[in-house]
Amino acid sequence: MASRNKAARKTASRKASNKRSNKASGKTSNKTSKKTRSGVATVAPQSDAARIIAAIKKIPRGKVCTYGNVADVAGxxxxxxxxxxxxxxxxASRGLPWFRVINxxxxxxxxxxxxxxxxxxxHLEAEGIDFVGGRVDLDRYGWPPRAKLLDELLWGPV
DNA sequence: GATTTGGCCGGGC
DNA sequence: AGCCCGGCCAAAT
Known part of the structure; x- marks a missing residue:
């Protein structure tokens, strides 16, 4: 069964994101930056949740973003x-466009x-998004655009 | 398309 | 610590 590249999958295919970068060590709980040792106040890292919220806010009206892409955009x-x-x-009280996030x-x-x-x-249809067979065409409404995703992966954020 | 399979991670118990 | 379950994902059947 050709069950060879399993581990390779995620790593290789899903964005050659070797950028698992920082954290990686399981927990990240970046609560509000505390380590102000002597004054060297490290710039408070945003909590993961905050980044995610911020990423979602960026999704333009009339567009949708997958969970995975939101995560990517959030770094x-x-x-x-x-x-x-x-x-x-x-x-939802936050005025967050949560409805623009789909799988x-x-x-x-x-x-x-x-x-x-x-x-x-x-909500989505109200923004002009059209469903065909219960699905949204990501090539059409997905954000960020595929091309952009690819570029950033290969060339890095401009 | 539908399912299976394996992987990832955070949260709750 | 260990185990199990998510508004998940993607490759392979």
Whole structure:
């Protein structure tokens, strides 16, 4: 069964992001920067949640972004699930365009038929996003645009 | 498309 | 610590 490249998959395919960079050591809990040892105040690293929120805010009207891409934009590759978790526990009161986040299949992640599903879909359609067979065409509405993703991966942020 | 399989990570117990 | 479960992902069947 050719079960060879398993570990290779993520690493190689999903963005040659070798940028697992910093953290990587499991927990990151960057709470508010504390280590102000003697004065050298390290610039408070934003919490992962804050970065995710910020990334979501960038999604333009009429566009959608997958959990994975939100994570990438937030500088947290491979933390798609965290995006879901953060979203789940973030009060919509924040004026956050949470509804622009959908899964990599171009579908709304809530169970079809649920209120949540209907709510999200309504928001998206209100922005002109069109659903075909319950799916959003990511080539058309996805953000950031694929080309851009690729470029940044290969060339780095301009 | 649908499923399976393996991987990733954070949170809760 | 260990185990299990997520608004996940992607390659392979």
């Amino acid at each position: 947290l590759p491979r933390r798609a699930r965290l995006v879901g978790t953060v979203l789940r526990q973030t009060p 990599a299949s171009g579908r709304i992640s809530f169970p079809l038929g649920s209120d949540a599903y209907a709510r999200q879909r309504k």
